[in-house]
Amino acid sequence: MQKKQTLAHLRQEIDAVDDRILELLNQRAALVMQVGALKTVAKSDFHVPSREREIYERLTAANPGPFPSDAVRGVFREIISASLSLEHPMRVAFLGPKATFSHLAAMQQFGLSAELSPERSIPAVFEAVEKGEAYYGVVPVENTTEGMVTHTLDMFMESELKVDAEVLLEVSHFLLSRTGRFEDIKKVYSHPQPLAQCRKWLAENLPNVPLVDVASTTLAAQIVAEDYNAAAIASEYAASIYNLKVVKARIEDQVNNFTRFLVIGRKMADPSGDDKTSLMFLVRDEPGILHRMLEPFAKRNINLSKIESRPLKKKAWEYIFFLDLSGHIGDPSVAEAVRELGDCCQFVKVLGSYPRARS
Numbered sequence: 315m316q317k318k319q320t321l322a323h324l325r326q327e328i329d330a331v332d333d334r335i336l337e338l339l340n341q342r343a344a345l346v347m348q349v350g351a352l353k354t355v356a357k358s359d360f361h362v363p364s365r366e367r368e369i370y371e372r373l374t375a376a377n378p379g380p381f382p383s384d385a386v387r388g389v390f391r392e393i394i395s396a397s398l399s400l401e402h403p404m405r406v407a408f409l410g411p412k413a414t415f416s417h418l419a420a421m422q423q424f425g426l427s428a429e430l431s432p433e434r435s436i437p438a439v440f441e442a443v444e445k446g447e448a449y450y451g452v453v454p455v456e457n458t459t460e461g462m463v464t465h466t467l468d469m470f471m472e473s474e475l476k477v478d479a480e481v482l483l484e485v486s487h488f489l490l491s492r493t494g495r496f497e498d499i500k501k502v503y504s505h506p507q508p509l510a511q512c513r514k515w516l517a518e519n520l521p522n523v524p525l526v527d528v529a530s531t532t533l534a535a536q537i538v539a540e541d542y543n544a545a546a547i548a549s550e551y552a553a554s555i556y557n558l559k560v561v562k563a564r565i566e567d568q569v570n571n572f573t574r575f576l577v578i579g580r581k582m583a584d585p586s587g588d589d590k591t592s593l594m595f596l597v598r599d600e601p602g603i604l605h606r607m608l609e610p611f612a613k614r615n616i617n618l619s620k621i622e623s624r625p626l627k628k629k630a631w632e633y634i635f636f637l638d639l640s641g642h643i644g645d646p647s648v649a650e651a652v653r654e655l656g657d658c659c660q661f662v663k664v665l666g667s668y669p670r671a672r673s
């Protein structure tokens with residue numbers, strides 16, 4: 315009897331706290347709607363990744379507990395997601411189908427209130443944003459073990475869209491099946507990238523089982539949902555969507571396996587104080603050009619985090635370079651370096667400046 319009274323009392327107090335949280339959420343939503351009205355007049359972007367990062371970092375650092383800091387991020391992820399949809403309905407295209415890692419990256423960046431729309435290919439994601447069917451798009455750009463996603467780089471050769479944000483996602487692969495039993499597995503389905511990322515584990519644990527390449531990890535999960543003798547390598551999220559059991563969790567060969575995604579939109583992000591800039595350029599075919607193209611950055615102490623070349627499809631043996639640097643194109647030294655780079659290039663295109671993702 316005593317215990318019941320105490321429980322009822324505590325629940326009453328929880329109700330009172332929830333009422334206060336609800337009141338504050340609505341107070342916050344009213345302020346966000348005013349921000350949205352100002353942005354509509356100024357024609358500025360609704361989604362401001364630098365501001366969101368500032369909110370997460372300030373609150374997780376200030377959190378005294380016992381409410382876990384990770385959960386603070388998750389709760390505010392959804393508060394901001396709902397806020398953003400009050401400013402403007404957020405339609406976000408991603409490389410589908412559902413439950414792909416691009417879907418997870420889109421959820422991490424935009425939360426559950428955004429309308430997330432799966433597209434069939436990377437070009438289709440670009441097209442949805444270009445046509446205005448989606449406000450933003452989410453596409454993979456590189457993986458720590460498998461390297462660059464060349465399809466995405468190639469799209470920037472043709473598209474005028476800008477990078478608005480980057481998302482880093484720790485990619486963990488799960489072996490999933492209907493029965494959850496190791497001995498039932500006669501075939502393993504997945505996309506070539508996860509198969510490559512789990513190569514060693516598969517060779518050691520399922521040495522005689524055929525591996526089958528399919529177009530996505532989701533398709534693999536769909537096939538396996540119908541076949542009791544097959545397993546799929548996919549995300550943990552795919553298991554919940556396709557009603558599969560986990561045979562073995564985290565089978566990737568490399569721990570710290572991250573995939574980097576780009577959020578593409580019409581505008582680049584404002585400076586946040588800790589940004590990256592992505593460039594694409596075509597150098598002239600002359601002796602010493604590789605040295606000259608790096609000099610403008612070296613002499614200004616600008617850190618380059620990535621350099622990648624791709625063959626120019628229109629002309630044999632000409633290469634287009636993709637480069638990521640630390641800083642925003644609005645920083646005078648970055649702007650000057652890029653101008654100087656232009657002197658030894660046939661063209662330079664700034665793909666975007668955006669806040670650096672912190673994992």
Ligand SMILES: C=C(O[C@@H]1C=C(C(=O)O)C=C[C@H]1O)C(=O)O
Nearest residue numbers: 346349360361362365366394397
């Ligand atoms: C309210 C704003 O718009 C959006 C919503 C945010 C929020 O809910 O705090 C933060 C950044 C923006 O993506 C803003 O720009 O401040």
